[in-house]
Amino acid sequence: MITKDGYSKDKGLVPEGIVITFGEKLIDLYDGLQPLLRHFTYCMHHHEDSWWHHKVNSQPVHEFDHVYIIIQNRLYGRVFYGGYKPAGSHELFTWPHIILSGPLELAPMEREIKGFRGFRYCTKLF
Numbered sequence: 187m188i189t190k191d192g193y194s195k196d197k198g199l200v201p202e203g204i205v206i207t208f209g210e211k212l213i214d215l216y217d218g219l220q221p222l223l224r225h226f227t228y229c230m231h232h233h234e235d236s237w238w239h240h241k242v243n244s245q246p247v248h249e250f251d252h253v254y255i256i257i258q259n260r261l262y263g264r265v266f267y268g269g270y271k272p273a274g275s276h277e278l279f280t281w282p283h284i285i286l287s288g289p290l291e292l293a294p295m296e297r298e299i300k301g302f303r304g305f306r307y308c309t310k311l312f
Contacts (some may be wrong), residue, residue: 188299188308198236202310203252203264206240206284207301230265230288237268238286239279239296242304246284247269253286254311261297263290 187199208221208222216222229236246267256261268285269312276283284305 188311190309190311199309201248201250203250203254203305203308204246204267204284204305205254205256205299205308205311206242206292206305207256207303208262209301209303213257215243223257227290230286230290236288238265238284239271239276240286241281241283242270243282245272245282246305246307248307249306252310253284253305254308256299256301259298259300261293261299263292264312265290 187196187201188205189199206274207286208226213222226238229238239291251267252264253267254264266287268282268287271279271282273282274280297311
């Protein structure tokens with residue numbers, strides 16, 4: 187589990203969120219980091235009903251409110267968790283995904299966290 191102080195194997199910690207990575211494929215899909223960040227920020231701040239669908243293969247089993255985002259091995263910010271949709275449950279998105287909702291809260295400090303596939307549980311990071 188990812189904590190404020192690093193990684194922990196303490197089984198007694200209760201997950202308070204998950205951490206996901208916006209990887210290079212997603213950055214390339216938007217023709218670079220800046221266009222991706224502009225689009226994501228716009229979605230999270232300017233539309234009350236905006237959602238971001240982020241591909242993950244497995245469903246989280248714990249309840250939590252926040253999703254923390256890593257971009258280029260740095261903690262970028264957090265948004266709200268809107269649920270999980272399995273493959274084929276949405277007409278537009280045929281792949282399994284979690285739903286993210288704004289507002290986006292940028293990380294108040296710089297923190298390096300290596301990216302990964304899927305998600306990792308975490309405690310409150312900020």
